[in-house]
Amino acid sequence: MLERLTEMIIGIPRGLLYYRYKHLWLNFFEELGIDYIVSPETNKEIVTSGMAYAVDEACITSKIYLGHVEWLLDKCDYILVPRISDCGSAGKVCTKFQAIYDLAANTFRDRTIKLLYYNVDSSVADSEMAAFLKMGRFLGRKKSRCLYAYFKGKQAQKNAQFLELNEQQHLLKENKIKVLIIAHRYTIFDKYLGEPILKHLHKLDTVPIIGDIAPKKEAIAKSVEISETLPWAFNRELVGSIILYRDRVDGIILVSAFPCGPDSLVNEIIIRKIKDKPVLNLVIDGQEGMAGIETRLESFVDIIRFKKGEFTWKQ
Ligand code: SF4
Incomplete structure (x- = not known):
């Protein structure tokens, strides 16, 4: 049985990279024995709140993201907002994924927001794994447990991708x-x-x-x-x-x-x-x-x- 850090809750905004990495994230925290809360499905209130906080020029998805961050304030100890610089040889990412951490931190600076983050930068060897280890260590977990949690998360991610690909193959028929x-x-x-x-x-x-x-x-x-x-x-x-x-x-x-x-x-x-x-x-x-x-x-x-x-x- 996993020993839980019951005193800590991580907030996860249901937006942007959540849809890409949710299986990795949720399994990682689960294996570390850390509770988490995911903001609800986007609704009118979250959209309105995000729009109020974001600059007009921002894309609607990043505005909505800020609405999710706002929903989580006061409901958790840290809010997970990772920063991704690029995907290595696959290419760069939109600047929003590099900037969203600073955007969230600055937008809610008057509300004592505490952000949890990891940086993915392909110029660092094993960038993603190193970033998850660092995040796990910050959360007070041993290196070996962080490594195990990361691999469990990666496997869960892979399994989920396999299942959705399979399902799509059926739909194509x-x-x-x-x-x-x-x-x-x-x-x-x-x-x-x-x-x-x-x-x-x-x-x-x-x-x-x-x-x-x-x-x-x-x-x-x-x-x-x-x-x-x-x-x-x-x-x-x-x-x-x-x-x-x-x-x-x-x-x-x-x-x-x-x-x-x-x-x-x-x-x-x-x-x-x-x-x-x-x-x-x-x-x-x-x-x-x-x-x-x-x-x-x-x-x-x-x-x-x-x-x-x-x-x-x-x-
Ligand atoms: S690619 Fe960038 S600008 Fe376009 S929707 Fe995504 S986050 Fe917004």
């Missing part, structure tokens, strides 16, 4: 219209931003295929078929997934958070390069209701049905 969703997982899996889009696509009797669920290394390698010069690793993964899935889907929907710099450039490239599939570009700002988006999704699905000879006016 469904005899329905399939649309590939090119969006960061912190956008498309967010309850407030992306989930209504997925729900509506299901309602339209289509199968959403998630671009962010793809073998990452393979996707990065394939991305050069669309662009050889993209700097951002997460965008390269998404672009590569288009090559991996394009022959098995009927259309592609680009979903980005307003006003995302990397996505606006990358989406433009995708629209210019992909000519054999219908492409819909949706930019969501968290304020617009769903009515306009639903109409665009419906028209898009009608276009696909029309191309496939399935469209009837009764629909």
Whole structure:
């Protein structure tokens, strides 16, 4: 049985990198015997609070992130806000992932916020592992236990990726219209931003295929078929997934958070390069209701049905 540090609770904001690393994080803290609390699914209050704290120019996902951090204040001892500089040979990351620690620290400096962080910088050998060891040591755990917790977390992450990839392979076999969703997982899996889009696509009797669920290394390698010069690793993964899935889907929907710099450039490239599939570009700002988006999704699905000879006016 794990000895618990019952006096300490780590707060985890349900935003940005949470969607990528949640299995690693939760298993790491679990194995260290440290309690944690994850902020709730994004709701109107969290969005409103994030918008109030963030500068207007920030993307909606980072605004929402600040809303999650605010929700956790006073509910835990430390809030986990990691800093990632780059993904090594896979590429750089959006500057938000480098800056979010300082943003959170400065935004809430008057509310005695205590942040827990780890830095990932590919110029350091075994960067991620070293960063987790340092974080675990800071939390008062022995090196061997931190190492064990890290590997358990990595394995849990790998298992979860395997399962979601498997599940997606089954969806690809469904005899329905399939649309590939090119969006960061912190956008498309967010309850407030992306989930209504997925729900509506299901309602339209289509199968959403998630671009962010793809073998990452393979996707990065394939991305050069669309662009050889993209700097951002997460965008390269998404672009590569288009090559991996394009022959098995009927259309592609680009979903980005307003006003995302990397996505606006990358989406433009995708629209210019992909000519054999219908492409819909949706930019969501968290304020617009769903009515306009639903109409665009419906028209898009009608276009696909029309191309496939399935469209009837009764629909
Ligand atoms: S990639 Fe775009 S949506 Fe993601 S954090 Fe950066 S600016 Fe925001």
